[in-house]
Amino acid sequence: MARFASAVLLAAALLMAGRLTNAGPSTTAEEVFWRALLPGSAVPDAVLQLLRPATTTSPTKRPASQGVPASGGARDDDDDDDPSFKGYEFSYDAPIATTRGGGAATPTPTAPTAAVFFHEEAVRVGERLPLHFRAAAPAALGLLPRGVADSIPFTTAALPAVLALFGVPPGSSRAAAMAETLRTCERPPPVAGEAEEARFCATSLEAMVERAVAALGTRDVRAVTSALPRAGLPPQAYTVRAVRRIGGGASFVACHDEAYPYTVYWCHGTGPARAYLVEMEGARGGGAVTVAFVCHTDTSRWNPEHVSFKVLGTKPGGAPVCHLMPYGHVIWAKNVKPSPA
Numbered sequence: 001m002a003r004f005a006s007a008v009l010l011a012a013a014l015l016m017a018g019r020l021t022n023a024g025p026s027t028t029a030e031e032v033f034w035r036a037l038l039p040g041s042a043v044p045d046a047v048l049q050l051l052r053p054a055t056t057t058s059p060t061k062r063p064a065s066q067g068v069p070a071s072g073g074a075r076d077d078d079d080d081d082d083p084s085f086k087g088y089e090f091s092y093d094a095p096i097a098t099t100r101g102g103g104a105a106t107p108t109p110t111a112p113t114a115a116v117f118f119h120e121e122a123v124r125v126g127e128r129l130p131l132h133f134r135a136a137a138p139a140a141l142g143l144l145p146r147g148v149a150d151s152i153p154f155t156t157a158a159l160p161a162v163l164a165l166f167g168v169p170p171g172s173s174r175a176a177a178m179a180e181t182l183r184t185c186e187r188p189p190p191v192a193g194e195a196e197e198a199r200f201c202a203t204s205l206e207a208m209v210e211r212a213v214a215a216l217g218t219r220d221v222r223a224v225t226s227a228l229p230r231a232g233l234p235p236q237a238y239t240v241r242a243v244r245r246i247g248g249g250a251s252f253v254a255c256h257d258e259a260y261p262y263t264v265y266w267c268h269g270t271g272p273a274r275a276y277l278v279e280m281e282g283a284r285g286g287g288a289v290t291v292a293f294v295c296h297t298d299t300s301r302w303n304p305e306h307v308s309f310k311v312l313g314t315k316p317g318g319a320p321v322c323h324l325m326p327y328g329h330v331i332w333a334k335n336v337k338p339s340p341a
Helices: 004-020 028-039 044-052 148-152 159-166 173-185 205-216 307-312
Strands: 118-119 128-133 200-201 220-225 233-246 253-258 264-269 274-283 286-297 321-325 332-334
Touching: 004 220, 028 044, 028 200, 044 205, 118 220, 118 307, 159 173, 173 200, 173 253, 173 264, 173 321, 200 205, 205 253, 205 264, 205 332, 307 321
Parallel strands: none
Antiparallel strands: 118 321, 128 233, 200 264, 220 332, 233 274, 253 264, 253 332, 274 286, 286 321
16 A cells, blocks of 8 residues: 555656646647547647646646645645635536536626526527636646556545645645545436436546547547637627537537546536537627537426526426536537438
8 A cells, every 4th residue: 555655646746747847749648549539529729738737837826716736735725715716516416506617607696797507599699698707727737647647546535645645735625625526526327317318527538538439429529618718708798609509419428627636527418408619709809709508408307406497597397508618628529420412
């Protein structure tokens, strides 16, 4: 056990040193893996950034969002009570909007200037949507190489050792966020007939790709992300300029990054859904953005207390519920099959 722990510590130390000081432009092993398995699908830019964390990233201080900083020792934890460190809930069986994820609008029904959940009719050319894209703060270490990620215990039982490994103070908001991520990832898989067809966590790019492909039942897939500035945009109204359907199937796999020192994706099947890429232009400038939306067409099995029903004034089994995908979150979709001649 001691030998194993020493190996993990050494791997993590080497990784932190390399990832935070030597992020070069050369092709990574993860990119080679992606291109071999999915030759027809490009690696989204936001995912590439996770493979090559910026050299300016500070390991001891991050912008307020979902990322959990990695640190080699003591750290300033003065933003423990900052609610903007939190994000929102993507689990459709959750009773309320909670504090996970990040990078987009606040989901509370009391926020009149920004929205997350929409009726499908709102995702149409000419419509105006109030949105706030907050600055994203992905995990400082980004996506770890699979061998390193697999060597670090990823269980609630091992959390105290992981906190010590990454210098996260026990009792801090970051420790609580990590614990919540582990609880989410350790939830039992859904039973047959539940709205979510697949549910898994991926601690490496390879694991995310393999399991998304398995869930969709084909390698003929593409990964889609919102094209948003990582620094965010101020709250404003956006006018929809163009809408394009995504994928050739009626269900998708959506992956949302979770709070952890390195990138962890929580992925789930959407159930019956439609997905769109929506080109929008802000009323206050800042250029155009392209945002991915998922519209769930069957909410009959969702928790009646889910926040989307409160926001939209609907109920399970009613009108489709749509939500945007924040920066760095991924929709996996089957490719459209060409029509027969």
